Structure formats: structure tokens, C-alpha cells
Amino acid sequence: MSLSLENLTCNCDHGSTDEEKYALIGQMIDAYKDKEGSLIQVLHAAQEIYGYLPLELQKFIALRMNKPLSEVNGVVSFYSFFSTKERGEHTIHVCMGTACYVRGAQKLVEALEDKLGVAVGEVTPDKKFTLDVARCIGACGLAPAVMVDNDVHRQVQPSGIDAMLKQY
Numbered sequence: 647m648s649l650s651l652e653n654l655t656c657n658c659d660h661g662s663t664d665e666e667k668y669a670l671i672g673q674m675i676d677a678y679k680d681k682e683g684s685l686i687q688v689l690h691a692a693q694e695i696y697g698y699l700p701l702e703l704q705k706f707i708a709l710r711m712n713k714p715l716s717e718v719n720g721v722v723s724f725y726s727f728f729s730t731k732e733r734g735e736h737t738i739h740v741c742m743g744t745a746c747y748v749r750g751a752q753k754l755v756e757a758l759e760d761k762l763g764v765a766v767g768e769v770t771p772d773k774k775f776t777l778d779v780a781r782c783i784g785a786c787g788l789a790p791a792v793m794v795d796n797d798v799h800r801q802v803q804p805s806g807i808d809a810m811l812k813q814y
């Protein structure tokens with residue numbers, strides 16, 4: 647496989663062991679490290695390959711790119727699309743904006759926590775879902791709203807959670 651960011655949108659698992667993933671990230675760094683803005687590109691690629699950016703991986707990237715860890719960590723912390731925690735295959739964002747909140751978003755969160763057996767911010771044991779909350783996601787007229795990956799589910803009730811999750 648040739649190394650490019652485009653290739654990283656494929657559905658292969660980019661190697662199944664940590665060793666293979668680190669090796670692939672290392673090759674990606676070697677291919678990109680002298681290009682301008684390469685750190686962000688490398689971090690994107692690394693997150694795509696590894697799933698998230700734990701401190702150990704940030705250290706590896708910093709060392710291999712001859713950059714201070716503080717610089718790598720600063721970029722990871724600054725951009726919300728980088729995650730330092732393991733993510734599930736799908737991310738559920740329950741909207742906690744005002745309209746959703748007054749129409750029962752908190753009950754939805756509790757129902758999802760019960761159903762999935764995790765708290766907000768955690769990944770289910772089967773790594774299928776990450777449960778999270780969000781600010782207004784722009785569907786206030788049909789609150790309460792839940793976003794799963796890029797899909798917006800409107801007027802979700804605790805009784806509708808099973809049907810919603812089944813789609814994933």
C-alpha cells in the first residue's frame with residue numbers, strides 16, 4: 647500500500663497489533679515530516695490508524711519528528727477533533743443545549759447510560775459506542791436531539807433508544 651492520507655480513509659484495519667500500527671505511523675511520519683504543517687497531518691493519520699492519541703503515541707510521534715512533546719501535546723489539546731481517549735466505533739452525542747435540556751435530554755442521557763452500561767465520556771466494553779454530550783446541534787425545533795456519528799435523530803425518547811441504536 648502506498649502511503650498517503652487518502653489511503654487512510656479505507657476500511658482496512660491498518661494492521662491489527664499495536665506494533666503494526668506504530669510501524670505504519672512511523673512510515674507515515676517519515677513520509678511527511680519535512681513537509682509544512684506535517685504535524686497536524688501526521689496526527690490525523692495517527693488517529694485514523696490507532697483510533698485515538700494516547701500519551702505514549704504522542705511521545706512516539708514527538709521523538710520521531712524531533713519535536714518537543716509539549717508541541718505535539720499542545721496541538722492535540724487545541725483541536726477538538728483529536729481525542730486522547732479511546733473511541734468506540736460510533737459516537738453518540740446527546741444534545742444538552744437549552745431546548746433539548748428542557749425537553750428531557752438528561753433523562754435520555756440516563757437511559758443511554760443504563761442501556762449501554764457506561765457513563766458519559768466512556769466507551770462500551772465491546773468498543774461499539776462512545777457516549778458523549780454536546781451543545782446545540784441545530785435541531786432545536788425537534789428536541790430532544792441525539793447525534794450518532796453524522797446522523798441527527800430528532801425527538802428521541804428513552805423508549806426510542808433501542809430502535810435508534812439498532813441502526814448501528
Ligand code: FES
Binds near residue numbers: 744
Ligand atoms: S438545543 Fe439541542 S438541538 Fe439545539
